[in-house]
Every structure is written in C-alpha cells, then in structure tokens.
Amino acid sequence: xxxxxxxxxxLLGAGAGxxxxxxxxxxxxxxxxxxxxxxxxxxxxxxxxRIGSYDAARFTTIGEDELRDFMSITTQPGGxxxxxxxxxxxxxxxxxxxxxxxxxxGNRPVMASGLVAVPDGAGAELPMVSYQHGTVFDRSYVPSQxxxxxxxxxxxxxxxxxxxxxxxADYFGRGSSDLPDSYxxxxxxxxxxxxxxxxxxxxxxxxxxxxxxxxxxxxxxxGWATMALLQKLESLGEPVAAAGVASGPMDISLLINRWLNNxxxxxxxxLPAAVAMQIEAKAYYNQMPxxxxxxxxxxxxxxxxxxxxxxxxxxxxxKRTPSTLADFIRQEFRDTIAAGQGAYWTxxxxxxxxxxxxxxxxxxxxxxxxxxxxxxxxxLPALAASITGGARFEALDAGDEADHRGIYVYALxxxxxxxxxLLGTSGQTRP
Numbered sequence: 369x370x371x372x373x374x375x376x377x378x379l380l381g382a383g384a385g386x387x388x389x390x391x392x393x394x395x396x397x398x399x400x401x402x403x404x405x406x407x408x409x410x411x412x413x414x415x416x417x418r419i420g421s422y423d424a425a426r427f428t429t430i431g432e433d434e435l436r437d438f439m440s441i442t443t444q445p446g447g448x449x450x451x452x453x454x455x456x457x458x459x460x461x462x463x464x465x466x467x468x469x470x471x472x473x474g475n476r477p478v479m480a481s482g483l484v485a486v487p488d489g490a491g492a493e494l495p496m497v498s499y500q501h502g503t504v505f506d507r508s509y510v511p512s513q514x515x516x517x518x519x520x521x522x523x524x525x526x527x528x529x530x531x532x533x534x535x536x537a538d539y540f541g542r543g544s545s546d547l548p549d550s551y552x553x554x555x556x557x558x559x560x561x562x563x564x565x566x567x568x569x570x571x572x573x574x575x576x577x578x579x580x581x582x583x584x585x586x587x588x589x590x591g592w593a594t595m596a597l598l599q600k601l602e603s604l605g606e607p608v609a610a611a612g613v614a615s616g617p618m619d620i621s622l623l624i625n626r627w628l629n630n631x632x633x634x635x636x637x638x639l640p641a642a643v644a645m646q647i648e649a650k651a652y653y654n655q656m657p658x659x660x661x662x663x664x665x666x667x668x669x670x671x672x673x674x675x676x677x678x679x680x681x682x683x684x685x686x687k688r689t690p691s692t693l694a695d696f697i698r699q700e701f702r703d704t705i706a707a708g709q710g711a712y713w714t715x716x717x718x719x720x721x722x723x724x725x726x727x728x729x730x731x732x733x734x735x736x737x738x739x740x741x742x743x744x745x746x747x748l749p750a751l752a753a754s755i756t757g758g759a760r761f762e763a764l765d766a767g768d769e770a771d772h773r774g775i776y777v778y779a780l781x782x783x784x785x786x787x788x789x790l791l792g793t794s795g796q797t798r799p
Contacts, residue, residue: 385600411574414567415465416484419512422521427455427529430521435777438518443737443771451781455529457487461501463512465544468568471555472653482544482564482573483511485524485534493578495609495791496533498565500586501521502776503551503642505682511536519587519776526780532787533572533579537564539593541649548676551642551649552589552620554596555717559738561597570574583787584611588740591616591732595721595749602727609790614733614779615741615772618749621708621716628693628702636739636772637691641675641682644689644696645710648676654715663701663712722749725758731786732763733779735770 408417409721422430431452438494439447462484469475487494501511514520520536528534537560541549550556565582572579586594591613598611617623624646627639644664650738651659664672668689675685690696704710708717734746746763753761 402588406421408575412570413467414570416571416574417463419463420515421460421488422455422524422529423458424455424529427459428524429519430525434518434521438522439773439777442773444767444774447774448777450527452610453530455525457490457531458527459524459528459534460486460488462486462571464564464567464571467564468540468559468563470540470547470653471559471731472553472655478540478545478547480538480540480545480560480563481510481512482512482535482537482567483520484568485514485528486572486575486577487528487531487533488544488774490531492576493580493786494531494533495580496535496568496572497523497527497583497787498561499527499534499536499598500561500584500590500597501536501539501562502586502588502590503517503645504542505638505641505645505685506536507545507549507678510538512538512543519744522777522780523585526784527585527787530784532583533568533577535564535568537561548652549645549649550558551590551645552719553649553653554721556653557593558596558600561593562600564678565597574594581609581791582607583609585613585780585783586616587614587779588616588772591741592620592721595730598726598728598730599672599721599724602724608728610787611728611730612779612783612786613730613746614766615734615746615775616732616739617741617745618720618722618732619745620719622745622748623741624716625705625708626745628697628705631692631694632742633740634737635692638682638686638694639693639740640691641685641694642688644672644685645676648672650712650715656711656715659712663697665696665698668696722752724758725756726761727759729759730759730761731783732761733766733775733782734763735766735772735775736752736768737771738775740772 432449436449439445452642464484465481466478467479468480470478508516511520539550539560540556584594584598594611594613595618601608647660647663650656671688674680705713732746734743750761750763766775
C-alpha cells in the first residue's frame with residue numbers, strides 16, 4: 369500500500385517536428401535503451417516529455433534485486449523473485465501534464481500529471497493498461513516519477529515489457545500537482561484517472577499508435593480507484609475489456625469502521641497516517657472544515673495537519689503519533705462511525721465502488737495476512753455481484769501467507785495471462 373517505507377532510495381505519427389520538439393530521434397523513440405534525452409512538446413492541451421527508457425537489463429534488475437528489496441519486509445521475503453517473464457520489449461517513458469477539474473469544488477480547473485509507457489517496436493496497435501497506484505505518503509512516489517516508485521516499475525515489468533501500453537495517473541495532490549492529496553476522494557479520483565486516459569490517447573495518436581482493448585489494474589488505494597474509474601467509464605458507455613484489483617478496499621465505510629472499531633493484531637502501523645490523510649482530504653475536497661478537530665485527538669491534530677500539508681514527512685509523523693488508531697482518533701468520533709452516523713460516515717458510504725451491476729469482468733485478489741484490507745472486505749463485491757448479476761466478479765486467494773505487498777505481486781503475475789486470454793488474434797477482445 370505504501371511506497372518508500374523500507375528506505376528512502378528504493379511521438380512517431382505526428383512527424384519529425386514533434387519528435388524533434390521532444391528531444392528525440394526516430395531511432396531513440398523505437399530502440400530499447402535509446403538515449404533518454406529530455407524534451408517536451410504540447411499535443412492539444414497535453415504537455416508531454418520523454419523522461420527515459422527501460423531496456424531488458426533494467427527490467428531484469430527490477431524483477432530480481434528491486435523486487436527482493438520490495439518484498440524484504442513482507443511475510444514472504446524473497447517471494448516471487450525471478451518469477452516475472454523476461455522482457456520482450458524495451459519501454460519508453462513519457463511524463464504527461466494534462467488539464468482536469470475538481471468535481472467536489474464546482475469543477476475548478478486544475479493541472480495533473482501521469483505516466484505513459486510505450487513498448488518499443490511492439491506494433492502500431494497495442495492493448496492498454498490503465499494502472500492506478502496505491503497509497504503513497506510523498507508526492508514523488510508516483511507513476512510519472514517511476515524511479516521513485518518500485519510499485520510502478522513492477523507494473524511496467526508485468527505489462528509494458530510484454531507489449532502493453534501502460535498509463536498511470538498520479539492523482540490530484542501527487543506528482544506535479546500543487547494541490548493537497550485527494551486521498552480516497554471519489555469524484556476527484558474518477559476525474560483524474562479519466563482525464564489521464566484522454567490525455568494518453570492524444571499522446572498515442574501523436575506517436576502513431578492506435579490503442580487496442582483497455583484493461584484496468586490497481587493495488588490497494590489503486591484497487592479502489594480502479595473500480596471508481598470502471599464505474600465512470602461504464603456510465604459513459606466506454607468499453608473496458610477487464611479489471612484486475614489487488615487488495616482493493618471497495619467499501620471505504622466498512623474499511624474505516626473495521627480499522628477504528630475492530631482492530632486486529634495484523635493491522636499496519638501506518639494506519640494512523642492513512643486515516644489522517646483521508647480525514648484531511650475530506651476537509652479540503654468535500655469542504656468539511658474542522659472535521660479533523662472532531663476526529664483526531666487534540667495532542668496530534670497539528671501533527672496531522674502538518675503531515676497532510678507536506679511540512680513533515682511520514683517518518684516525522686510516525687515519531688510524533690501513536691501506531692494505533694485507538695490512541696490517535698477520538699472515542700466520540702469512533703462511536704459515530706460505529707453507529708453509521710454523521711456527515712463524514714455518509715461521505716464514506718458514498719465512496720463505495722462495487723454496488724452497481726457491471727458490464728466488465730473483474731478479478732479481485734486477497735490474502736490471509738493482509739495488514740491493510742481484510743480478506744472478507746476484498747471478497748464482499750463478489751457476493752454483491754451474485755445478487756445483482758451482470759458480468760462475472762471473481763474473488764481469488766493469493767494464499768494464506770500473502771500480505772499486502774505479496775498480494776500485489778501475486779496479482780500482477782496472474783493478471784497478465786488473464787488479460788492475454790481476452791485478446792483475440794486481431795487485437796480485439798473475445799466475447
């Protein structure tokens with residue numbers, strides 16, 4: 369769920385003019401490991417900059433040394449190392465900056481950022497994965513800055529290195545955005561991810577690439593964001609081939625209620641930071657001034673505000689706050705959540721992303737030692753789908769020993785073959 373808790377390191381179809389404006393040559397754009405010269409161009413209302421490339425050797429390192437580091441604090445250290453298939457393609461990386469709006473604030477115009485990753489020499493029509501990232505406590509641990517995000521690099525290894533275009537929104541308040549974090553704010557998350565898709569399509573058109581079938585994928589917060597985006601796309605009549613979710617908390621009201629009122633020994637020590645960000649995000653985006661003072665113990669209120677504002681980092685926050693929510697959140701506030709009462713709980717309940725009849729097949733992975741998303745919560749949408757009908761929703765077990773990160777890697781390895789199975793030889797999805 370959270371990047372950076374182990375260590376602090378850890379466009380051809382538009383013609384030669386566009387390529388030159390981006391600091392590229394056709395060879396650099398197509399050859400794996402081509403020169404990562406920085407440049408930029410404006411395509412419609414989207415600014416795009418080539419930020420580098422990954423070749424086969426780099427992907428090998430990602431799938432071995434970097435994956436080993438990523439898994440080092442999990443219940444399965446060393447798990448899955450060497451399990452990813454060898455890269456078939458090098459990948460060119462583009463950072464995009466695109467316009468969007470904040471629905472909760474009267475469609476206030478904003479700029480947002482994200483990543484477009486294009487396999488080199490893979491063809492003129494490519495399937496696309498929109499990847500939604502998990503919780504991060506630093507605005508730089510995002511797709512558009514992949515060197516700061518092991519999570520993103522693993523998604524590129526799983527999909528882009530095998531011939532899928534991969535795109536990823538940073539979300540409002542992350543990446544180049546100067547906004548506060550829009551953490552688990554539904555309409556803003558839908559807007560940021562949808563407009564990222566629109567921006568990516570403009571970039572691909574300029575590169576002479578036709579997007580094939582669209583797939584969605586996400587982990588943790590990104591699993592929730594994946595379902596929120598799917599709901600928006602289906603409401604607009606845009607087809608999605610399939611969606612894969614790893615440890616996705618699709619009912620935020622149940623998740624927060626469980627965290628606050630039914631704590632378990634397995635719970636992650638960073639849950640107070642996640643709840644603080646969520647409460648502060650509701651205060652800003654949903655215009656609930658003072659909700660943080662109602663919810664957070666007075667001794668930690670200013671620390672929470674400083675953390676959300678970016679004035680202190682996670683490590684400082686963790687030193688100055690308790691590791692349990694029972695000590696961080698006021699009892700009266702926990703009681704209102706337990707009773708399903710109050711404006712905050714109403715907003716949480718409206719943030720669910722599974723209680724509609726879907727047209728798109730979904731697979732959701734859970735694990736027995738997940739310290740963030742309880743397995744039963746990850747399985748709940750499958751039960752709901754058995755009632756509402758519609759496209760198939762499968763809840764799949766990543767194993768009794770799988771924790772939050774383990775579920776993510778397990779799901780990545782499982783999603784690619786599933787997505788492949790839905791592609792026909794013409795590049796169109798099978799019925």
